[in-house]
Amino acid sequence: MSQEKLFGANKAFVMFAALVVILAGVKMSSDIIVPMLLALFIAIICNPLINYLAKFKVPKSLAIVIVFILIILVGMSVAGLVGQSLNDFSESLPEYKLLLNEKFVWLVDIAAKYNILLDKEQILSFFDPSKVIDVAANTLSGLGSVMANLFLIVLTAIFMLFEAPVVSKKVHLALADPQMKMQHIDRFLDSVNSYLAIKTLVSLGTGVFAGIFLWVLNVDYFVLWGVLAFILNYIPNIGSMIAAIPAVLLALVLQGPAIAGIVAIGYMTINTLMGNVVEPKFMGKGLGLSTLVVFLSLIFWGWLLGTVGMLLSVPLTMIVKIALEASNEGRWLAVLLGNIEEGKTS
Template sequence: MSLLEKTEKLQSSGVVKALLVTAALFVVLAGLKIATNIVVPFLLSVFIAIICNPLIVKASKYKIPKPIAIIAIIAIILTLVLLLGGLVGQSARDLSELLPEYKAQLNEQFVWLTARLAEYNIQISSDLLVEYFDPSAAMGVAASMLSGLGGVMANLLLIIITVIFMLFEAPSLPRKIHHALDDPDMKLNQIDRFLESVNNYLAIKTLVSIATGICVSLMLWLFGLEFYLLWGVLAFLLNYIPNIGSMIAAIPAVSLAVLQLGIGPAGAIGLGYITINMIMGNVIEPRYLGKGLGLSTLVVFLSLIFWGWLFGTVGMLLSVPLTMIIKIALEESKEGRWFSVLLSND
């Protein structure tokens, strides 16, 4: 066989392999899309278990029995979820009822604005302004997003039970993964680095997100803005999406501030969001996470669209953690490291 024939054969086999991988990927994605109702609660369970596991490990250092530690942590989480869920649910319902009132108020302001502009021969329709600038729409999207998350939390009992079993199985998980990857002697250090990186990333990101939500709620409460707890929870959830998450979280709160408090306080609230985001994202987070785990802004945006399409509201909220886990896994693989570099920032 000539060299040319060998080259053509290798190229054709490479093309066939790429087509097979692409086809398999589409089949897997289609299966995940169909099984969303099963996969999403499982993803939330894994997410919560990873966050809670460091607390279980910490409790074991103080000689606290694992069953007691798990029950205590689950009880705390369950209490917080029920309290916040009730308060946020009530706020979301009140906001939905007030949206027509806010829209009517906005129409009055636009009528006044177009009348002032007409005095200077600037003719703009108030209906056109409402169509292109509707803060009530932004608030409605935020309320719908939280309602969608509440629908997933209807499986709360199933999620909690799954988390409990995962926490009991957590210590044996690294050993099982080593055996599954034909490494019974535990020599593949990249497996341990991957598990440790995922644990550290999610735990630290969650703590920073909680601090962000508390700061936002406190700031809005000081300004006297309605539904400050709702916007704080939204800031906590969207803080998992770096770069653009904080901007998305600020839109409904600032929009409501324009209607309720006026343009001046709304601008101050927007400045407060920027300040909190800069401190959390540029000072606190890099100090504990480091800059080596960053994703490019384009990847963040595309992952938001992709995981949102695949898993809905929960997929959007977990888009960056899921992409981050894939990136960390690729970093530990020689074959996938090139793709990990493409996902990284500068």
């Protein structure tokens, strides 16, 4: 092996080892990193609204205070409403699990009438349908534990917004090629602002429509399931499907298969309209990430940072992609992360 190839192999090995050490450090310190990431993205989302208030001659400090007072008031109102529903649901969860297992056994008996013989005990040992409903409770509990640091998150986001005007000057002083780097930073901020704004509106519409639909059908805890639909809609591809599971199962055990089927069809209709009609209309060509990369990023960031990592998987992957595009060595990997149309035109 030539000396040049040996040097390249050693360099790749060192980079891989460094990446493993960094990821291990991030996972171990996720309790600190997750609130900081939430604060960063809250600041990014709030910055356009603060700039809008500035057009009406509102001082920046006052605009920041107004925006965050509104966020805290709305957040506390929703948290109080959802918290009560979540407590009631948690108390009734053992009863719901028992009823769900009984329904599952009933389905096995129906299959037996059509000569589809299944062993109830063996199936329940491999697949306990009552555990599916835990996904909703675990998701909301995970977010609740993060939001326990609400004061730290809000305070950090406020300081970030105050610091935002001087970041550009600091970057120009710190980087060897500031103009190029600033172009990538501006592109990232524009992409994330656009994505989060559109996704928030679409998710809000999804949650409202789901909640109203469940209220009309008299499904218990419709507010809780509406909020869950809003939150999980941030998770690409599978979030909306996960949000439908607890509502469908609850309708099944309390109101029967007919209502459960209507709930499932309703969720499919809402998600199809919002995800395939409304969102693409405003999102345009999208974010330049392939569908496979979006799904894999969901798994990766969820493993690394938990529930919040799943919610922020697309913006975080965008950061990585834009950083790779700024480097000659990493540009090939950025092309692999992008869609085929982008790869041809870039």
